[in-house]
Amino acid sequence: xxxxxxxxxxxxxxxxxxxxxxxxxxxxxxxxxxxxxxxxxxxxxxxxxxxxxxxxxxxxxxxxxxxxxxxxxxxxxxxxxxxxxxxxxxxxxxxxxxxxxxxxxxxxxxxxxxxxx
Amino acid sequence: xxxxxxxxxxxxxxxxxxxxxxxxxxxxxxxxxxxxxxxxxxxxxxxxxxxxxxxxxxxxxxxxxxxxxxxxxxxxxxxxxxxxxxxxxxxxxxxxxxxxxxxxxxxxxxxx
Numbered sequence: 001x002x003x004x005x006x007x008x009x010x011x012x013x014x015x016x017x018x019x020x021x022x023x024x025x026x027x028x029x030x031x032x033x034x035x036x037x038x039x040x041x042x043x044x045x046x047x048x049x050x051x052x053x054x055x056x057x058x059x060x061x062x063x064x065x066x067x068x069x070x071x072x073x074x075x076x077x078x079x080x081x082x083x084x085x086x087x088x089x090x091x092x093x094x095x096x097x098x099x100x101x102x103x104x105x106x107x108x109x110x111x112x113x114x115x116x117x
Numbered sequence: 118x119x120x121x122x123x124x125x126x127x128x129x130x131x132x133x134x135x136x137x138x139x140x141x142x143x144x145x146x147x148x149x150x151x152x153x154x155x156x157x158x159x160x161x162x163x164x165x166x167x168x169x170x171x172x173x174x175x176x177x178x179x180x181x182x183x184x185x186x187x188x189x190x191x192x193x194x195x196x197x198x199x200x201x202x203x204x205x206x207x208x209x210x211x212x213x214x215x216x217x218x219x220x221x222x223x224x225x226x227x228x229x
Contacts (some may be wrong), residue, residue, distance in 0.1 A: 031215040042221040090160050108160030
């Protein structure tokens with residue numbers, strides 16, 4: 001299993017450009033999520049999905065769109081990049097909504113470092 | 118409004134001694150807590166978790182303690198090893214809810 005994969009590893013954008021950060025998992029996990037990590041802020045949830053066709057907003061959703069057409073893929077779209085979106089982005093997945101104490105254990109990808117000029 | 122707080126941004130510990138990382142939470146609905154470890158240029162990796170029906174959980178050198186009345190949890194690493202140098206994140210969720218709320222992290226440095 002490759003686990004959670006993210007592409008690209010690093011990207012430089014100009015203000016106003018759009019792009020899609022890719023995330024894929026091969027563990028057949030129902031739950032997937034996107035976080036951003038900023039200095040002194042920890043990991044903040046952007047969007048999440050509890051299964052194909054179902055997405056919802058997290059703590060900091062503005063400026064980002066998501067869709068979940070398959071169980072494996074959960075792309076994050078930046079519609080019009082701004083310098084405030086300079087960050088490291090992590091995708092994560094877990095085995096999902098069966099409930100129980102273990103359901104919060106998420107597996108993270110290696111991250112995408114984004115610089116918006 | 119930071120619902121999960123790690124008030125120590127950094128901690129240095131001698132190799133072989135005990136490392137204690139602390140985490141406080143304000144949301145009384147949280148009932149499942151996790152610790153993640155993160156090395157530079159990598160994603161966080163799950164370390165250990167505890168549910169609110171327990172006050173202690175052990176896994177090898179790692180033990181997590183939960184004090185529900187104080188809304189406080191701590192991670193003990195004994196003995197500390199150089200490979201433990203990393204950023205540690207505390208996270209919290211509700212039973213059956215996949216959403217995690219993370220703290221800001223503590224950078225642990227183990228001094229050889």
